[in-house]
Amino acid sequence: MEGVIDADTRDLLSADGALDWCVTEFVRVVDAKLPPRVFLRHCPELATASTRGPLTPSGAPVTLQLLGSDPAALTANAEQAIALGATRLDINFGCPAKLVNRHDGGASLLRTPARVKTVVAAVVAAAAPHGVAVNAKLRLGFDDRRVALACALAAEAGGAKELVVHARTRRDGYRPPAHWEWVARIRAAVSVPVVVNGDIWTLEEYWKACTLSGCRDVMLGRGMLADPWLARRIRHWQLSGERLAATPWSARSEILCHYAARKRERGMPEKVVVSLLKQWLNHMRARDAEAAERFRLLRRETSLAAFLEGLSAPRPEATDSLPA
Numbered sequence: 580m581e582g583v584i585d586a587d588t589r590d591l592l593s594a595d596g597a598l599d600w601c602v603t604e605f606v607r608v609v610d611a612k613l614p615p616r617v618f619l620r621h622c623p624e625l626a627t628a629s630t631r632g633p634l635t636p637s638g639a640p641v642t643l644q645l646l647g648s649d650p651a652a653l654t655a656n657a658e659q660a661i662a663l664g665a666t667r668l669d670i671n672f673g674c675p676a677k678l679v680n681r682h683d684g685g686a687s688l689l690r691t692p693a694r695v696k697t698v699v700a701a702v703v704a705a706a707a708p709h710g711v712a713v714n715a716k717l718r719l720g721f722d723d724r725r726v727a728l729a730c731a732l733a734a735e736a737g738g739a740k741e742l743v744v745h746a747r748t749r750r751d752g753y754r755p756p757a758h759w760e761w762v763a764r765i766r767a768a769v770s771v772p773v774v775v776n777g778d779i780w781t782l783e784e785y786w787k788a789c790t791l792s793g794c795r796d797v798m799l800g801r802g803m804l805a806d807p808w809l810a811r812r813i814r815h816w817q818l819s820g821e822r823l824a825a826t827p828w829s830a831r832s833e834i835l836c837h838y839a840a841r842k843r844e845r846g847m848p849e850k851v852v853v854s855l856l857k858q859w860l861n862h863m864r865a866r867d868a869e870a871a872e873r874f875r876l877l878r879r880e881t882s883l884a885a886f887l888e889g890l891s892a893p894r895p896e897a898t899d900s901l902p903a
């Protein structure tokens with residue numbers, strides 16, 4: 580997730596071994612072959628890639644995501660990524676950002692399914708000779724869902740080995756609900772595996788998304804930031820049929836403190852660390868009353884030491900209600 584999930588976050592969120600794989604932020608391809616440093620910035624795990632490709636320290640494979648629309652540039656950059664050690668590539672057809680869409684990237688390609696096929700085929704042309712699998716990350720369409728099946732079929736025809744479907748159109752943005760039942764239609768139309776994504780914040784939503792889509796696998800986005808135990812919670816239920824206890828505040832604050840320590844070790848200025856912590860806490864407060872209360876108390880804090888103190892201080896007067 581652009582601006583949110585970097586190598587440190589991937590490391591922290593995958594440390595318990597509950598995630599099958601992670602994805603980088605997108606590498607934006609325009610018309611040139613990008614230098615290795617761009618790939619290494621997005622995917623520092625490439626620097627220590629093994630024959631299994633780039634891995635998080637706990638061993639979760641890292642998929643490198645490309646975003647673009649120029650077939651020749653995508654082929655050249657896919658080759659570059661593979662030469663650097665990437666063994667899994669993903670193509671972004673979901674980004675709703677106006678700037679990206681104006682430049683013909685992300686979700687804008689969904690307006691013309693034939694272009695989805697061309698773009699996937701361009702990456703597959705570079706990847707297939709090396710045995711590298713290419714995935715496509717789709718939304719249900721740009722303005723409406725009527726193109727959902729055509730786009731999924733186009734991605735498959737281009738050679739995608741797996742589809743991850745964020746169950747909304749670009750027009751839907753991030754507004755609930757996610758239309759998981761539409762992912763079932765896609766599953767019925769294609770032969771490759773389909774992973775359902777969108778609005779899975781809890782174990783219950785995991786069940787519902789799987790039931791309505793028929794998918795076995797889910798991709799977790801904001802829910803993983805909101806509840807760092809979400810993947811572990813799902814895995815625990817899969818293995819034991821039991822529910823894990825609610826994630827304690829201490830687990831949330833601990834991951835935030837580790838994240839801050841990492842960023843400081845890397846020389847990131849305190850102010851930037853504080854703003855990144857606020858961004859993460861903002862995701863946490865979506866579904867947790869205590870995080871909401873801490874966010875309220877710390878939203879104007881600028882000192883890193885005071886912010887960290889506020890995270891680990893004894894429980895504040897929590898309100899019972901969640902933010903609207």
Ligand SMILES: Cc1cc2nc3c(=O)[nH]c(=O)nc-3n(C[C@H](O)[C@H](O)[C@H](O)COP(=O)(O)O)c2cc1C
Pocket residue numbers: 580581582583603604605644671673674716745776777778779798799800801802
């Ligand atoms: C801040 C932010 C950045 C994102 N960046 C990316 C990205 O770089 N690539 C991508 O495929 N999806 C990106 N997404 C979309 C998510 O991967 C996911 O599809 C979407 O948030 C819905 O899933 P969720 O409800 O579990 O978050 C981003 C979402 C957010 C909120």
